[in-house]
Amino acid sequence: MQVLDAPSPNHDARPDGVPPGQIMLHYTGMQSGEAAIARLRDPAARVSSHYVVEEDGRILRLVPEARRAWHAGASFWRGETVLNARSIGIEIVNPGHEWGYRPFPEPQIAAVAALCRDIMARHGIAARDILAHSDVAPTRKQDPGELFPWAALAAQGIGLWPQGVPGLDAAPVADGPARAAGLLAAIGYDIAAPDAALIAFQRRFRPERVDGAADAGTLRRLEAVAALLACGSPPYFAQWESPELVGAFIAGTADPAADPRWAAAGAESPAEYARWAEHLCGMACLRMVLAARGIAVTPFALMRQARDRGGYVETADGGIRGLIYAPAAAMLAEEFAIPAAVLTEVVAADIPGLIAMPGAGFIASVHPAIRAPAADPPHRGGHLVLVHGIAADGALVFHNPSGDTPASQRDARLPVTDFTRFFAGRGILIPG
Numbered sequence: 001m002q003v004l005d006a007p008s009p010n011h012d013a014r015p016d017g018v019p020p021g022q023i024m025l026h027y028t029g030m031q032s033g034e035a036a037i038a039r040l041r042d043p044a045a046r047v048s049s050h051y052v053v054e055e056d057g058r059i060l061r062l063v064p065e066a067r068r069a070w071h072a073g074a075s076f077w078r079g080e081t082v083l084n085a086r087s088i089g090i091e092i093v094n095p096g097h098e099w100g101y102r103p104f105p106e107p108q109i110a111a112v113a114a115l116c117r118d119i120m121a122r123h124g125i126a127a128r129d130i131l132a133h134s135d136v137a138p139t140r141k142q143d144p145g146e147l148f149p150w151a152a153l154a155a156q157g158i159g160l161w162p163q164g165v166p167g168l169d170a171a172p173v174a175d176g177p178a179r180a181a182g183l184l185a186a187i188g189y190d191i192a193a194p195d196a197a198l199i200a201f202q203r204r205f206r207p208e209r210v211d212g213a214a215d216a217g218t219l220r221r222l223e224a225v226a227a228l229l230a231c232g233s234p235p236y237f238a239q240w241e242s243p244e245l246v247g248a249f250i251a252g253t254a255d256p257a258a259d260p261r262w263a264a265a266g267a268e269s270p271a272e273y274a275r276w277a278e279h280l281c282g283m284a285c286l287r288m289v290l291a292a293r294g295i296a297v298t299p300f301a302l303m304r305q306a307r308d309r310g311g312y313v314e315t316a317d318g319g320i321r322g323l324i325y326a327p328a329a330a331m332l333a334e335e336f337a338i339p340a341a342v343l344t345e346v347v348a349a350d351i352p353g354l355i356a357m358p359g360a361g362f363i364a365s366v367h368p369a370i371r372a373p374a375a376d377p378p379h380r381g382g383h384l385v386l387v388h389g390i391a392a393d394g395a396l397v398f399h400n401p402s403g404d405t406p407a408s409q410r411d412a413r414l415p416v417t418d419f420t421r422f423f424a425g426r427g428i429l430i431p432g
Helices: 033-040 106-123 150-154 176-187 192-204 214-230 243-251 271-277 283-294 300-310 324-337 348-354 415-418
Strands: 002-003 012-013 022-027 049-055 059-061 067-069 087-092 130-132 341-343 361-366 383-390 396-399 412-414 421-428
Touching: 012 383, 022 106, 033 049, 049 106, 087 106, 106 150, 106 361, 130 192, 176 192, 176 214, 176 283, 192 214, 283 300, 283 324, 283 361, 300 324, 324 341, 324 421, 348 361, 348 396, 348 415, 412 415
Parallel strands: 002 059, 022 087, 022 130, 049 087
Antiparallel strands: 012 067, 049 059, 341 421, 361 383, 361 421, 383 396, 396 412
């Protein structure tokens, strides 16, 4: 595989501690490859990608992989909203839907496959983390579109495909839109605009008919893709809706009421959102648990259900106490048929055994300083994280709703001995 250098000035540093973990595939969507490459190298355009793959299979490198290229734009995937920070962008020359969308030539796809395999091997990127631009920006983007051969690439280990699952059954399903929304959330789509998310899913996983209908065939494909992803980490949600702003909210340099995504949380006003969000680490953890099961629900809807059961208590001086575990566990059982259990006197070394079954997790009480674990905390507990996996070296893998950097938010890792310094010995067990 030969790669030619065509440097672009349009890049900056990746955030500290954030290695590439995703590959995002685009089409150029311009009248010619030459025009697209010129734009990606134009300082005034302020767009770029790491690579461009021409129709004849030539590969151009515009930005070093260690740097952040500017290709994703406003985006969302599995709770992340700054996808440029941890992705490698590949632009595939094709006029796109605006200029005469056409099939991708075989030499071009062979080059895309070789490039993806090379990147995946060097950075340890999983097949599940190969994304379409339309996956992460469904209201804005269509690329690389329904003509892109996702099934053929998945057969080579590049991306996922629901092999053997029929998708052409157009029979209507009475609760189809609601079921589709839950499954889309479980897969990782932003369901703030569920119709757009469903069309984006169809472009990639049901390209035979892209019509936005939550019909029987689409639901079968949705269920199959959600099942393919179920063995990995659950979707991530911060306790504030914009994960990239968490650090500023915690530091007091930004007002949570100004979060541009506040309404997506289900709050009635920016003021309500700002008052409650700092208390919703537990609701964020529950939201992750439910999303992994194909259940889409806003954190404020969960909060109100928990509050009605005594899971939160509003005090006379305007304060908020909670999350109180027993009512939250009861809510999971009564509303979502998840038999959660409140556990106390747990030691961190027990957690791997507790979550050994696929799909199991432990919502653990830890000190919020776990986001920067080098220093010892003043005490244990006071915050909740979702422990969902065990790394090969035995470290606990967890999602932290108040992580202030991408590395401290999703799939954070700590050895059991370090986790113990923050862990209060109690939490809520989610069965597999």
